[in-house]
Amino acid sequence: MPDTIRIEDIARHAGEEVTIKGWLFNRTDKGRLQFLQVRDGTGFVQCVVFKKEVSAEVFAEARALTQESSLIMTGTVREDSRAPGIPGGYELGVTGMRVLQQAEEHPIQPKEHGVEFLMDHRHLWLRSQRQWAILRVRATVIRAIRDWFDTHGFVNMDTPILTPAACEGTTTLFETDYFGEPAYLAQSGQLYNEADIYAFGRVYCFGPTFRAEKSKTRRHLTEFWMVEPEVAFCDLDQLMEIEEQFVSYIVQTCLRDRAHELDLLERDTSYLEKVTPPFPRISYDEAVGVVAEIREQTEDEDLRQLLAMEWGDDFGSPHETELTKRFEKPVLVYGYPTRAKAFYMEPWPDRPEVSKSVDLLAPEGYGEIIGGSERISDYDLLIQRLREWGLPREAFEWYLDLRRYGSVPHSGFGLGVERTVSWICGLDHLRETIPFPRMLKRVYP
């Protein structure tokens, strides 16, 4: 049997006799000519079975092949502009074939299906071209994230997933039984990161995070992946520089390495190409003004209702969506009201009602993909904040220690991987950005 090749490398084998191992995902039958669309995980290729060129047995067997049957094809690679697929432009002139398993009738056909049906068959849906493209972009986003941090002085430090108590309130935590004591699935590694920077300077944690929010929207999962860097000797301005460099690198890496996939997804990449530093920066105060202005101008009564807000309120999805439509690039919104954010955020100098916080909002209506801030480094202020937020001091003794032994100004942020993938791919729902999404009322398959 000729050497097995990967479909993604097919152009390098033009004219050669090769073997391809994969699955049939679609077919077109033309009498004495059959076009079998085969995928192998690395790409998609058309295999042409011509009655004159194969044995009667192979031709008959090819005719009987069902969608998703597993097979081993041998044949000659030839260039042909009519050949569909990814990378495309080459096809296999089949000379031999072995069927490993003749698949039963596959539930998912190459046509439209409803959301519920697809989600019930997520384990099979993954095989479709669209899901293949999205999840390859996801893998590239993850690689780019690690590449950037690993080459910018950050050390990867994993933080615990089972945690003792609430960082930001228990209502959104999944509780588990930890040998008779309650423990909670982590919703952030930040506090542990803050401990880690005192040993390593710059760190990042990267893992799944859990939120028991009863959110039922296109931008929420109960289990999602978040990367959280934390940096010693870093203020809010420096943090914003890191964010724009980092996000630009992720986007540009995807444009370079996943062009086929973005093309398959019919993603208009013109906006993505503009994602280079610096990003526009506006203060929360300014942003509130812009939202008020948009609200004034709109004729849409429902939108006017949704955009109602007062200074001090955090932005909701409608606000973010409208705001980002005003910018071609991601926008950094900084200086949120203290009461709208978490207890650990450093106050603005001479403006205690404002925090040194920053959110990064993706363009085209995608909204928040990063939330970050400079952290409180002063022991007394942190004690005061715990009290104001009604948090039990005992649970935070270790965290307070960090302000006792060589405290320094430090900052960090969290980037949601799924929201980033959704934006880069131009999707309208987060559920397609992770192989097996966990959502309100969805833990199967």
Added chain:
RNA sequence: UCCUCGGUAGCUCAACUGGCAGAGCGACCGGCUGUUAACCGGUUGGUUGUAGGUUCGAGUCCUACCCGAGGAGCCA
């Protein structure tokens, strides 16, 4: 938790003011040498989400419940 929309064949949907439950796709059989979700002919296909009610008659109207989708709040 709240608001809006929906549930009919394996899938995607149609069925007018209540009156014979249909089409396309798939599957199966046959035809076709360049198809791209091919095309042509044939075959196959139903507890209309569940329970109750109104009616001569309910997919259609009423009540309750279940399930799903989109949104709000909350957040990445």
